[in-house]
Amino acid sequence: DQQVKQNSPSLSVQEGRISILNCDYTNSMFDYFLWYKKYPAEGPTFLISISSIKDKNEDGRFTVFLNKSAKHLSLHIVPSQPGDSAVYFCAASARNTGNQFYFGTGTSLTVIP
Amino acid sequence: EPEVTQTPSHQVTQMGQEVILRCVPISNHLYFYWYRQILGQKVEFLVSFYNNEISEKSEIFDDQFSVERPDGSNFTLKIRSTKLEDSAMYFCASSSTDLGYTFGSGTRLTVV
Secondary structure (H helix, E strand, O other), X not given: OOOEEOOOOXXXXXXXXXXXEEEEEOOOOOOEEEXXXXXXXXXXXXXXXXXXXXXXXXXXXXXXXXXXXXXXXXXXXXXXXXXXXXXXXXXXXXXXHOOOOEEOOOEEEEXXX | OOXXXXXXXXXXXXXOOOEEEEEEOOOOOOEEEEEEEOOOOOEEEEEEEEOOEEXXXXXXXXXXXXXXXXXXXXXXXXXXXXXXXXXXXXEEEEEOOOOXXXXXXXXXXXXX
16 A cells, blocks of 8 residues: 555756656655655665645755645755756655654656756 | 664675674664665665664564664664565664654665
């Protein structure tokens, strides 16, 4: 049962433009969300998080938006840079189910110079 | 910046053999995890460990798997009798609270 879904396996964006990566979840109990970035042969690297009490969190070029009613979150990267090319995973957890995070299947972002 | 260290980076083993994957979490972290990613598939949760015991495990984490924190610094994942389908990248992670993790760079396990 895939509780966290990333329906776009890949995305290509021109350098300097906005990259928008989307993530949907089914469990309304999820209250904490993260985005991870993963380069080939490396472990995932934490990028940005958001808790359910907020609808937006910004960190430099990265902004995460949370729409609880739609059970949807998105990661915006502005402006996109070639070094942003990686696989991006969203992950979600619910405090009352312990520390297990549920990961999406990932979206491979390619930023074209 | 503190790191989670995993060794070896690549392990090749024969089917049926035992393997131990090693991890050194960040020293003041209290929660420890193993995840795996089969090539081309999603990252899957295996097990979480807190206060010297397993706090949660997935269906994947069957009797062939075990975890241990033998000396207060290392955190190991043992697979007793490896199968071909155990070939994957195995990631260790640790956290100080229940908010976000620091991942290691992974061990690529190849079962032949």
